[in-house]
Amino acid sequence: MKISYSWLQEFVDIPVDAQTLGQRITHVGLALESLEERDGGSVLDLDVTTNRPDCLNHLGVAREVRAIYGGPFRKPNFQLKEAAKAASEVFSISIADSELCGRYCGRYIAGVKIGPSPDWLKKRLEAVGVRSINNVADITNYVMMELGHPMHAFDADKLGGRQIIVRRAGLDEKLTTLDGVERALNPSILVIADANKPVALAGIMGGGESEITGSTTKVLLESAYFNPGSIRKTARTLGMTTEASYRFERGADIEMAAFACDRAALLIQELAGGEVLRGMIDVYPGEAKAASVNLRRDRIARVLGAAVDDAVVNEIFERLELKPVQTATGWTVEVPTFRVDLAGEEDLLEEIARHHGFDKFPATLPASRGFGSPLPHESRVRRLRGFLSAAGYSEITTYSFGNEQMEKRFYPDIDPLRLRNPMSEETTILRTSLIPGMLSTLQWNLNRGIRNLQLYELSKVYWNGGERRTLLLGACGNLRMASVHEAPREFDFFALKGDIEELLAGFNTTVRLTTDNIPKYYHPGRFARVGHLAMFGELHPEYAEPFKFRQRVYMAEIDIELLLGSSENRQIEQIPKYPAVKRDFSLLLEKGTQYATVHRTIAGAGISELIRVEPFDRMESGPFPETKYSLSVSVVYQSAERTLTDVEVEGFDKRIIDILEKRLGAHLRK
Numbered sequence: 001m002k003i004s005y006s007w008l009q010e011f012v013d014i015p016v017d018a019q020t021l022g023q024r025i026t027h028v029g030l031a032l033e034s035l036e037e038r039d040g041g042s043v044l045d046l047d048v049t050t051n052r053p054d055c056l057n058h059l060g061v062a063r064e065v066r067a068i069y070g071g072p073f074r075k076p077n078f079q080l081k082e083a084a085k086a087a088s089e090v091f092s093i094s095i096a097d098s099e100l101c102g103r104y105c106g107r108y109i110a111g112v113k114i115g116p117s118p119d120w121l122k123k124r125l126e127a128v129g130v131r132s133i134n135n136v137a138d139i140t141n142y143v144m145m146e147l148g149h150p151m152h153a154f155d156a157d158k159l160g161g162r163q164i165i166v167r168r169a170g171l172d173e174k175l176t177t178l179d180g181v182e183r184a185l186n187p188s189i190l191v192i193a194d195a196n197k198p199v200a201l202a203g204i205m206g207g208g209e210s211e212i213t214g215s216t217t218k219v220l221l222e223s224a225y226f227n228p229g230s231i232r233k234t235a236r237t238l239g240m241t242t243e244a245s246y247r248f249e250r251g252a253d254i255e256m257a258a259f260a261c262d263r264a265a266l267l268i269q270e271l272a273g274g275e276v277l278r279g280m281i282d283v284y285p286g287e288a289k290a291a292s293v294n295l296r297r298d299r300i301a302r303v304l305g306a307a308v309d310d311a312v313v314n315e316i317f318e319r320l321e322l323k324p325v326q327t328a329t330g331w332t333v334e335v336p337t338f339r340v341d342l343a344g345e346e347d348l349l350e351e352i353a354r355h356h357g358f359d360k361f362p363a364t365l366p367a368s369r370g371f372g373s374p375l376p377h378e379s380r381v382r383r384l385r386g387f388l389s390a391a392g393y394s395e396i397t398t399y400s401f402g403n404e405q406m407e408k409r410f411y412p413d414i415d416p417l418r419l420r421n422p423m424s425e426e427t428t429i430l431r432t433s434l435i436p437g438m439l440s441t442l443q444w445n446l447n448r449g450i451r452n453l454q455l456y457e458l459s460k461v462y463w464n465g466g467e468r469r470t471l472l473l474g475a476c477g478n479l480r481m482a483s484v485h486e487a488p489r490e491f492d493f494f495a496l497k498g499d500i501e502e503l504l505a506g507f508n509t510t511v512r513l514t515t516d517n518i519p520k521y522y523h524p525g526r527f528a529r530v531g532h533l534a535m536f537g538e539l540h541p542e543y544a545e546p547f548k549f550r551q552r553v554y555m556a557e558i559d560i561e562l563l564l565g566s567s568e569n570r571q572i573e574q575i576p577k578y579p580a581v582k583r584d585f586s587l588l589l590e591k592g593t594q595y596a597t598v599h600r601t602i603a604g605a606g607i608s609e610l611i612r613v614e615p616f617d618r619m620e621s622g623p624f625p626e627t628k629y630s631l632s633v634s635v636v637y638q639s640a641e642r643t644l645t646d647v648e649v650e651g652f653d654k655r656i657i658d659i660l661e662k663r664l665g666a667h668l669r670k
Contacts (some may be wrong), residue, residue: 002128003061005042007146011062013071018042021065028064028354030055040127051341053250057148060338067319067355076146080266080276083110087277091156091220096167098285100190100230101202104166105257106281107221107265108156111274112136114216118271130243136212136219139267141243148338149223149252149260150244152192152200153268156218158210161195164220166202173198177205177240189234190226203231203248204240219268223261225254251340254288290323290334295348297330303349305361316355317348377564380507384471384560385458387506391499393456393473398437400460401427406436409543410521417462430462434472435521435555439539442474443547451551452477454491458560471563473499473536473556476549493526493538496554500536507563509533513596522555534558580611580638581649585657586669588628591620593664598631605659607652609644612636630669 005018014021022032022044031047046061054060059075066073087108095101117125117138125132130141140151156162169175169185175198176182185191185198192200200206203226212219232249235241258280265276301307310326317324322342323334335342342348353361385395403426404416416429431437434457445453454475460467475491482488489495497513504511513528520540527537536556544553589598595615602613617632624630637644637652660666 001046001048001056001061003044003046003058004040004124004127005044006040007058007124007128008062008065011059011074012066013069014065015069018044022046024068025061025064027357028068030061030064038127040123043127050250053247053252053340054148054338056247056250057145059147063319063321067316070319073319073321076263078263078266080262081269082278083275085277086279087281088279090162090277091281092163093281093283094163094165095283095285096165097190100168100227101166101224102227102285102288103225103254103257104164104283105223105261106164107223107261108277108281109219109221109265109268109274110217110277112217112219112268112272113274114212114214114272121271134212134214135272136216136268139264139271140221142267143260143264144243144247147256147260147263148247149256150203150247151260151264152206152222152244153212154199154206154210154220154222155212155216156220157216159194159199159220160197163195164222165193165195166224167191167193169198175199175201176208177201178208178211179205180208183238186237189237190230192222201234201238201240202226204235204238204245205242217274219274221261221264221268223257223264225252225257228252253336253338253340255337258282288337290336291343293333293335293342293344293348294327295331295333295345299330299345299349300352303346304353305364308352308356312356313352316352320351320355322351380564381458381560383506384503387503388456388473391454391502392479393454393475396438396441396455396457397459398434398441398457399427400431400462402429402431402433402436403427404429407432410435410519414463417464432461432463434459434461434470435557438472438474438555439547439553442476442553443549446476446549446551452479452481452491454479469560471556471558471560473558474553475555476551476553491554492552493554496536496556497528500530500534500556500558503558504530504534504563509563532559533562576638576640578639578641578643580636581644582634582636583649583653584616584632584634585653586617586630586632587660587666588624588669589631589664589666591627591629593666595631597664598633598660598666601660601663602633602635602656605652605655607637607655609637609639609648609652610635611638624669 005021008014016024019035022035025046026032029049032044033047034045036043036045048055055064063073087106091106091108093104093106095104114134114136117132117135121138121142122132125138125141125145128145130145132138136153140153144150168187169189169191171186173185174182175185175191190202191198192202198207199210226248228249228251231245235245235249261280268274269276313331314324317333321336324331333348401419401423407416407429411432414432416432418429422428438455438457441455442453456471456473458469458471460469473496475496477491478488479491479495480486480489501511511530513530515528517529518524518527519535521543523538523540527535529535534556537554539553539555599613603610613633613635615631615633619630622630635656637649657668
């Protein structure tokens with residue numbers, strides 16, 4: 001919002017220069033973006049937040065300046081001269097939809113002479129970025145910049161039936177606006193119409209057929225209040241943003257409508273001649289009432305950090321044209337209609353803080369009132385993150401928005417949740433998988449020379465309107481770099497398998513690997529799953545190709561909610577005081593027999609003293625048939641009640657060898 005320093009001085013005394021004023025007014029929430037010197041003097045460009053439409057004009061900014069420096073506040077003071085003939089005798093105004101139009105004021109001015117504006121008016125408008133059109137149009141813009149209320153002037157002779165009707169548009173109606181564009185209307189759009197047709201888009205732009213021209217002699221001056229939501233919706237629907245819509249959609253002052261109308265009528269009378277017919281046509285279905293907000297005195301210190309004297313609070317409110325009444329516990333403040341942002345106690349506290357000075361409040365922390373409770377499974381989630389960190393994984397967080405085409409490659413059967421207002425054409429849905437984000441992160445790092453990566457993301461995905469938290473691991477490159485002590489070790493399928501097994505075992509989850517139901521985006525020869533809980537493996541080359549990966553990429557998907565919900569608490573057991581016995585077996589097995597099958601077979605031997613089974617060697621060829629391979633395993637026996645005898649251990653060994661031979665055709669290698 002461009003504000004003329006000299007224009008401000010007409011309303012309030014300013015004891016500092018423009019530069020100092022800009023710095024000071026920034027502290028109360030109207031940030032100075034730039035300061036320019038123009039023919040009309042200094043111009044401050046202020047950043048006005050969306051909740052402060054009252055400061056989108058010189059009068060509103062002057063009110064803030066007065067609250068800072070004090071002194072008199074000079075509002076425009078004038079006496080309008082009216083003709084004997086009443087405006088209501090020649091014109092009528094009606095509101096058909098009072099929900100969308102709360103007030104409509106009109107002044108009828110006859111005998112107007114359209115021409116160029118005087119130099120002072122042109123310079124003042126140009127200083128704040130408004131181009132001059134003609135005297136009448138310039139006056140409506142001038143009053144908007146002065147008082148903040150948008151207005152419009154019609155050529156009264158071009159209004160059919162000498163009447164204005166504020167109504168919703170019809171289904172097939174069209175209107176050519178002042179910018180020369182024909183616009184299709186619909187019943188959600190509020191229009192200003194004459195007896196026959198729409199003549200303006202309410203609160204946005206007038207129509208071309210009723211605009212002021214050099215031949216205009218009779219002017220109907222409009223000053224109204226429109227529902228902010230209606231104006232915002234119409235502006236978005238039609239793709240239009242004007243100075244008027246910018247103000248109306250943020251909330252105009254309904255009580256300013258009549259004053260602004262008279263102010264503009266006076267200036268037209270002075271600069272364009274003519275006579276103002278007696279009486280304003282003011283259609284006001286339900287008068288707005290000033291709201292009252294209570295402020296408790298003890299809340300000032302509790303929220304702002306320090307008490308403020310009652311006299312200071314009263315002065316701040318009065319300078320801002322709020323009407324405070326002190327009570328036993330604080331204040332009851334009457335809020336004027338131009339302050340649409342003041343609705344509750346916290347808003348009044350902000351007014352005190354802004355004008356008393358944030359620097360006057362000490363930097364203190366609020367008193368502790370207890371502590372929060374952890375979310376469900378929070379301790380387990382922390383343990384999970386701790387494990388992943390210890391295993392060498394770094395956490396990443398990617399955007400929740402996804403590219404539908406990319407998401408469909410991984411989950412083609414899921415109906416994604418589409419965004420109404422996407423940030424870009426590339427991100428139109430909420431993600432259905434963490435995989436695209438993970439692959440993009442790996443690609444970004446690889447493109448910058450970071451080759452060895454172990455990453456994880458614990459975030460939500462969105463399926464069919466619902467949401468679910470999931471865990472994704474991604475890795476590539478070397479697990480360990482080369483050193484003087486050892487050769488480099490590449491991160492491979494078995495490294496990932498070991499991480500998954502340790503992770504699931506840490507949550508007391510039974511790990512039973514299968515290779516069925518392989519998704520298309522995994523390599524069929526390097527994949528495994530653990531029921532519905534987890535699946536992991538190497539990314540299929542066809543899915544890796546769009547990312548131009550030059551090394552193998554591994555992923556693991558874990559249903560974290562299922563994991564946390566199904567895992568049991570750890571049971572702490574006393575360390576047995578009796579010794580364990582370890583035995584090694586070198587077995588000859590048919591090629592194709594998996595270790596998991598061997599492990600299950602040994603565990604199924606029914607030996608309660610068997611506490612651990614581990615493989616330690618494997619030979620694919622040697623002094624045995626080509627159809628066989630050698631697998632060496634260690635088994636550990638231990639009893640919590642006694643020391644095992646040699647006879648018992650030999651019996652356990654025989655039972656294991658017999659069951660392996662019977663079920664798998666295994667033999668001890670000699």
